[in-house]
Amino acid sequence: xxxxxxxIGIDLGGTNIKIGLIDSLGNIHDRCSxxxxxxxxxxxxxxxxxxxxxxxxxxxxxARSDVVAVGLATPGTMDxxxxxLLNPPNLPHWCDFPVRDALAKQIGLHVEFANDGTAxxxxxxxxxxxxxxxxxxxxxxxxxxxxxIIIGETLVQxxxxxxxxxxxxxxxxxxxxxxxxxxxxGHLEAYASATGVVKRTADGLAAxxxxxxxxxLEQDERLSAKMVSExxxxxxxxAREIVLxxxxxxxxxxxxxxxxxxxxGVVLGGxxxxxxxxxxxxxxxxxxxxxxxxxxxxxxxxxxTRIDFARLGSVAGMVGAAGIxxxxxx
Amino acid sequence: xxxxxxxIGIDLGGTNIKIGLIDSLGNIHDRCSxxxxxxxxxxxxxxxxxxxxxxxxxxxxxARSDVVAVGLATPGTMDxxxxxLLNPPNLPHWCDFPVRDALAKQIGLHVEFANDGTAxxxxxxxxxxxxxxxxxxxxxxxxxxxxxIIIGETLVQxxxxxxxxxxxxxxxxxxxxxxxxxxxxGHLEAYASATGVVKRTADGLAAxxxxxxxxxLEQDERLSAKMVSExxxxxxxxAREIVLxxxxxxxxxxxxxxxxxxxxGVVLGGxxxxxxxxxxxxxxxxxxxxxxxxxxxxxxxxxxTRIDFARLGSVAGMVGAAGIxxxxxx
Numbered sequence: 001x002x003x004x005x006x007x008i009g010i011d012l013g014g015t016n017i018k019i020g021l022i023d024s025l026g027n028i029h030d031r032c033s034x035x036x037x038x039x040x041x042x043x044x045x046x047x048x049x050x051x052x053x054x055x056x057x058x059x060x061x062x063a064r065s066d067v068v069a070v071g072l073a074t075p076g077t078m079d080x081x082x083x084x085l086l087n088p089p090n091l092p093h094w095c096d097f098p099v100r101d102a103l104a105k106q107i108g109l110h111v112e113f114a115n116d117g118t119a120x121x122x123x124x125x126x127x128x129x130x131x132x133x134x135x136x137x138x139x140x141x142x143x144x145x146x147x148x149i150i151i152g153e154t155l156v157q158x159x160x161x162x163x164x165x166x167x168x169x170x171x172x173x174x175x176x177x178x179x180x181x182x183x184x185x186g187h188l189e190a191y192a193s194a195t196g197v198v199k200r201t202a203d204g205l206a207a208x209x210x211x212x213x214x215x216x217l218e219q220d221e222r223l224s225a226k227m228v229s230e231x232x233x234x235x236x237x238x239a240r241e242i243v244l245x246x247x248x249x250x251x252x253x254x255x256x257x258x259x260x261x262x263x264x265g266v267v268l269g270g271x272x273x274x275x276x277x278x279x280x281x282x283x284x285x286x287x288x289x290x291x292x293x294x295x296x297x298x299x300x301x302x303x304x305t306r307i308d309f310a311r312l313g314s315v316a317g318m319v320g321a322a323g324i325x326x327x328x329x330x
Numbered sequence: 331x332x333x334x335x336x337x338i339g340i341d342l343g344g345t346n347i348k349i350g351l352i353d354s355l356g357n358i359h360d361r362c363s364x365x366x367x368x369x370x371x372x373x374x375x376x377x378x379x380x381x382x383x384x385x386x387x388x389x390x391x392x393a394r395s396d397v398v399a400v401g402l403a404t405p406g407t408m409d410x411x412x413x414x415l416l417n418p419p420n421l422p423h424w425c426d427f428p429v430r431d432a433l434a435k436q437i438g439l440h441v442e443f444a445n446d447g448t449a450x451x452x453x454x455x456x457x458x459x460x461x462x463x464x465x466x467x468x469x470x471x472x473x474x475x476x477x478x479i480i481i482g483e484t485l486v487q488x489x490x491x492x493x494x495x496x497x498x499x500x501x502x503x504x505x506x507x508x509x510x511x512x513x514x515x516g517h518l519e520a521y522a523s524a525t526g527v528v529k530r531t532a533d534g535l536a537a538x539x540x541x542x543x544x545x546x547l548e549q550d551e552r553l554s555a556k557m558v559s560e561x562x563x564x565x566x567x568x569a570r571e572i573v574l575x576x577x578x579x580x581x582x583x584x585x586x587x588x589x590x591x592x593x594x595g596v597v598l599g600g601x602x603x604x605x606x607x608x609x610x611x612x613x614x615x616x617x618x619x620x621x622x623x624x625x626x627x628x629x630x631x632x633x634x635t636r637i638d639f640a641r642l643g644s645v646a647g648m649v650g651a652a653g654i655x656x657x658x659x660x
Contacts, residue, residue, distance in 0.1 A: 077630075134489055149590070154484040158592025159464055160634055165589040170582065170626070173503055184626055252500065259495040260479070260590055262488025296500070296514055300407075304490055 005068040008053060008109075009322030011116060011315075012074045012099075014038055014090030017049060020315065021056045021067075022322035026127035028315065030057040042085075042094045042102065050106045069110045069329040071321030072103055073119030080161040083113050112325045116317050117164060118155050120310075121148025122327075123320030124267050128311040133264030137257050138310070139166065139250070141270035144181070145189040149261060155324070167193070171252040191249040194225035194272045201228050201242050208238035229274045233281045243274050243281065244288050251292025258297050258305050265306030266293075269316055277309045335398040338383060338439075339652030341446060341645075342404045342429075344368055344420030347379060350645065351386045351397075352652035356457035358645065360387040372415075372424045372432065380436045399440045399659040401651030402433055403449030410491040413443050442655045446647050447494060448485050450640075451478025452657075453650025454597050458641040463594030467587050468640070469496065469580070471600035474511070475519040479591060485654070497523070501582040521579040524555035524602045531558050531572050538568035559604045563611045573604050573611065574618050581622025588627050588635050595636030596623075599646055607639045 004023065011018040013036060020031040034052050036045055058064060077086040083100025085091060100113040114122070121130075121138030130136040130150075140146040145167030149156035156163040167189035168182060177186035178196065190196050202223055205213060212231050217223060232239035254266050268286070275282035286309060294302035312319060334353065341348040343366065350361040364382050366375055388394060407416040413430025415421060430443040444452070451460075451468030460466040460480070470476040475497030479486035486493040497519035498512060507516035508526065520526045532553055535543060542561050547553060562569035584596050598616070605612035616639060624632035642649060 151481070151484055151486060154481055156481060156591060159594050160592050160630055162589075162592040162628060162631055165592070165628070168589045168628070169586050171503070173501070173582065182628065252503065256499050256586060257590065259492075259498045260587065261486060262490050262492040262495070264489045298492060298495070298498070298512065300490055301492055 004062055004066045006058075006062060006066045007322040007325045008056075008067055008070040009119075009318040009320070009325065010049060010070060010072045010103075011119065011317035011321055012036065012045075012072065013116070014075070017045065017052075018315065018318040019049065019052050019056070020318040020322060021058065022319060024326055026319060026323065028319065029059045031315070031318065032056065036091075038091055039093055042097045042099060046099075046103050046106050049103065053107060067109060069112060069325040070103070070107065071112045071114065071119065071323070071325035072100060073114050073116040073317045073321040074099060075116050076161060078113075078115065078161050080113055080115065080157050083111075110325075110329055112321075112328050114155070114321060114324050115148070115157060115161065115163075117146035118148040118150075118157055119318075119320035119324060120146070120269060120316035121150055121164075121267075121320065122155065122323050123312050123316035123318070124269065124310050125150045125320075126323040127319065128316060129267045129308045130265060133306070135261065135263040137166070137254075137261060137263050137266045139254070139266065139268050139270075140310075141192060141194070141268065141272040143195055144193045146270070149263075151261065151263070153327075166253060166257060169253045169256060171249045188249060188253040192246050192253070197225040197228055197242060197246055197272065198223050200245070201239070204238065204242070211238040212236045213239055225272050229281065233275060233279065240281075243285050247285050247288035248292050250289045251296070254289065254293040254307065255296035258293065258301055262301065263305065265308060267308055267310050269310030269312075271314075273309060282309070334392055334396045335656075336388075336392060336396045337652040337655045338386075338397055338400040339449075339648040339650070339655065340379060340400065340402045340433075341449065341647035341651055342366065342375075342402065342421075343446070344405070347375065347382075348645065348648040349379065349382050349386070350648040350652060351388065352649060354656055356649060356653065358649065359389045361645070361648065362386065366421075368421055369423055372427045372429060376429075376433050376436050379433065383437060397439060399442060399655040400433070400437065401442045401444065401449065401653070401655035402430060403444050403446040403647045403651040404429060405446050406491065408443075408445065408491050410443055410445065410487050413441075440655075440659055442651075442658050444485070444651060444654050445478070445487060445491065445493075447476035448478040448480075448487055449648075449650035449654060450476070450599060450646040451480055451494075451597075451650065452485065452653050453642050453646035453648070454599065454640050455480045455650075456653040457649065458646060459597045459638045460595060463636070465591065465593040467496070467584075467591060467593050467596045469584070469596065469598050469600075470640075471522060471524070471598065471602040473525055474523045476600070479593075481591065481593070483657075485658075496583060496587060499583045499586060501579045518579060518583040522576050522583070527555040527558055527572060527576055527602065528553050530575070531569070534568065534572070541568035542566045543569055555602050559611065563605060563609065570611075573615050577615050577618035578622050580619045581626070584619065584623040584637065585626035588623065588631055592631065593635065595638060597638055597640050599640030599642075601644075603639060612639070
């Protein structure tokens with residue numbers, strides 16, 4: 001049986017839109033994924049979102065009328081209080097679009113608007129790895145490095161809707177620091193994103209002729225973080241060095257974040273987890289992050305602050321958007 | 331006329347205890363400072379606090395009975411929810427002392443307990459440089475580098491009462507990084523505290539024989555951040571380099587903080603401000619901090635995030651403690 005009231009969480013990305021029907025305990029009762037069809041523009045996608053919401057299977061004794069609010073998560077740049085997408089690199093046809101109010105008008109429901117990093121953080125905080133935490137920092141490792149910070153009831157969204165841009169913490173002040181996608185040197189994202197891992201690996205390969213990565217590249221495979229993960233898991237020394245060095249940079253950023261926020265814990269999500277909690281390499285990666293971060297912070301914080309993998313996988317943003325709608329609806 | 335209700339703010343330091351009678355708009359109606367007499371222990375000091383509160387001049391038509399709550403700010407380490415001082419380096423005879431409840435019992439009033447960095451931040455946020463901000467990061471430059479972070483209604487006190495330890499952000503990852511008082515390399519406090527400035531200056535003097543600082547040291551003066559400030563103001567090139575390099579390290583830490591929190595602004599308090607807003611050197615110091623920090627952050631944040639000197643001076647903690655009592659009393 002569903003725990004009414006019901007909420008809808010929408011995680012709107014550049015490729016897909018995930019839509020979930022979620023109850024007040026975080027149970028997912030139905031969900032679907034529709035293509036964003038970015039170039040068709042926002043009004044088209046909002047119409048299809050509305051259709052998809054109508055076609056969700058409502059649990060017995062409930063109906064669409066039991067949905068009290070919707071949470072909408074999108075990538076930035078955005079104006080969260082204004083409900084606007086501003087200039088989102090992954091949604092180039094959606095610039096300066098009042099996405100919150102357009103969706104609310106189309107579906108006739110209150111819509112809470114959040115950054116996708118914040119929403120994923122809230123999902124983990126609500127029913128995932130952060131369930132027992134009172135404050136949490138969430139880092140998501142993918143093409144970039146995303147972040148969300150939750151302190152008690154407060155989502156750190158930022159006065160300019162740029163809160164928790166922790167992919168842009170500086171982890172290297174040297175003259176040879178890597179340049180981030182944003183143009184600045186030394187940012188965490190330039191080291192610990194999939195993009196950063198690929199670049200660091202590519203730069204190091206010439207000096208590591210014996211790496212098994214070379215064999216795969218000679219067969220015209222494209223270098224990827226997944227390939228690094230696979231070869232590291234098989235024992236390739238250079239690939240493993242890349243994995244542990246990635247952990248070292250993350251440990252630096254996380255140490256600074258722990259000294260700034262003193263949260264209950266730090267949760268690591270995203271696909272670039274080198275196998276995650278069920279693999280030996282993934283646990284080596286996590287333990288190296290823990291070792292480096294804890295070696296840099298006050299002993300009491302090193303002892304008490306949890307550093308864990310996320311639990312919800314790719315639905316974190318969708319679930320978290322629904323959770324934000326539940327918690328923060330007017 | 332006073333704006334009842336009234337509040338008392340207490341800023342308890344290792345040397346002095348500042349006590350202020352403050353109304354709901356932040357006006358200070360009376361204040362005093364009594365010696366901590368640290369080695370006499372906490373119960374002695376609490377008795378003298380109570381006596382001092384009795385002797386405050388209450389504005390006409392008000393009396394001690396109009397005081398509805400007290401804010402108490404102390405240095406750490408502490409357990410804020412538990413109201414305990416744990417192991418405060420500046421109050422060695424106060425270890426494991428239930429300071430909040432002991433004070434409440436003595437004076438018969440509700441006591442809100444806060445870290446002194448947070449209290450000073452709240453003072454500036456309430457009626458100082460942060461008055462028009464909706465979120466604020468406060469850095470205080472003194473013997474160490476203290477910090478307080480306020481996001482809307484939320485004081486970032488940390489789950490282990492270690493929130494906003496931003497003096498321990500890493501601003502130098504090189505092998506030659508300076509060692510912080512906490513034992514770790516590269517922390518902001520090792521560069522941008524008065525202690526850090528003195529050490530950096532002492533280390534550089536041998537290579538700067540022409541610096542006018544040498545003359546003063548030859549007269550048996552002790553090297554201090556104030557001396558560096560004075561000689562820099564008089565035009566000594568090396569002293570000025572130290573000032574601007576201090577600003578550079580602060581700019582690094584502040585850039586990371588802005589990317590993490592996206593606050594309305596960053597406010598710089600504390601006595602080590604190289605003359606502060608009314609001096610040309612102080613403004614050069616502030617402008618270099620702004621230049622470095624803004625050069626490292628997203629353009630929209632560089633444009634919008636204020637970086638300013640504090641306004642309240644040494645009463646910020648006392649006023650902020652009263653403000654916290656006003657805002658957060660049960």
